[in-house]
Amino acid sequence: MSAYPTVKTIEEFRQQPAEYQDAVRKIVRSHALNELYGAQVFDEPAIQLAPTPYAKWLSCRVAMEEYHHHVRFKELADQTGVRPEEMDTKNKRPLNIFELPLESWEQFCVIKMLGDLAEILQVEDLLHCSFVPLRNIARTTMPEEKFHAQFGLDFCVDLVETDAGRDKVQRAVNGFYPEAPKFFGAPGSKNNEIYRKYGIKLRSNEEMRADYMARAKSTVEPLGITLPEVRLAA
């Protein structure tokens, strides 16, 4: 772990080097936008695709939790000086993972199972962040992120009980998973180096991506689902 001292308050944050402040703003902005995109393009539309009131209401609650994550990160973005135009979804292209059109309930369950697993890894990396307000949001958010991934897994377990259901889940995995490892950023990232230098994050993009791919594999294999091959940039 980095020896960088903990930064407990917004006032202390403002006394940090500009490079530290910029790094924190980038991470906070990224989480705020990703939570908003996820809620808008996946969670809220999934309510209509869900097959029963049970699944619809559960999806509704999950959507609200994702919006709440967005608000928590956005409040911190405001406090740390992220400019409002940087928080506008019209000005910031979403990650490729959010451009997949949501067309079926099976697809949504796979996105929760594998997409929220990726989010869990990102949040895990902030659990010991040197900037305490960000660390606290990560710790508050984590139990809900874990529930969301489990929600996806539980519904996928039900879906794969039939051959037709397994085929649909496999197709959804084939469509979603190849883009998911890109969620962890480029190898040899300069930004990531700065995050680790200041103890904001712990692991390199490569380490996180490898961990994600291993955990994704161990998640889907018991379901009789395979992960498609992914070509990573050199």
Added chain:
Amino acid sequence: MSAALDEAWFSALGEPLGEAEHAEISAYLQGLGLPDLPVRAASSWQEAGALCRQPADAWWQAEEAERVRLQCSARLDPADPAWLQVTERLHGAAAVAAARSGCADAALIRVAAGAATSAAYQQRLAQAAGAPASHPFMRKYALYSGGRWPLGVYGERFAIF
């Protein structure tokens, strides 16, 4: 919106229904253009969970058509912090009610919270669109805010916990 924080959410689950509640249910169904159906009263969280795991497409679509109609004249921000505070209150109330009944099913508690969230959203939407107090979304909200969990129409019966 702050009034929603003080309602009696999930406080009357499993209790016998009163005449006024029966009348509210009838008016709610009539307002949605559904027939006045017999009522099935669920008596436990497990029974409520099992009921709402069944499809209820006709009822859901009737509500959905009305939601879409109202959204032509009013829009709400789902990320409004004051609204999110209400949704947290609903989750808390569902968790407390479940704990009192010995139910520790985290998913089912979220299902109940999501149902109440959906009802509160529909009520806010109806209000924003200038709908009268007799609107079916207002009537459903009255059942929720009085401590019930209306579960929907399954087969030929309206279920409520």
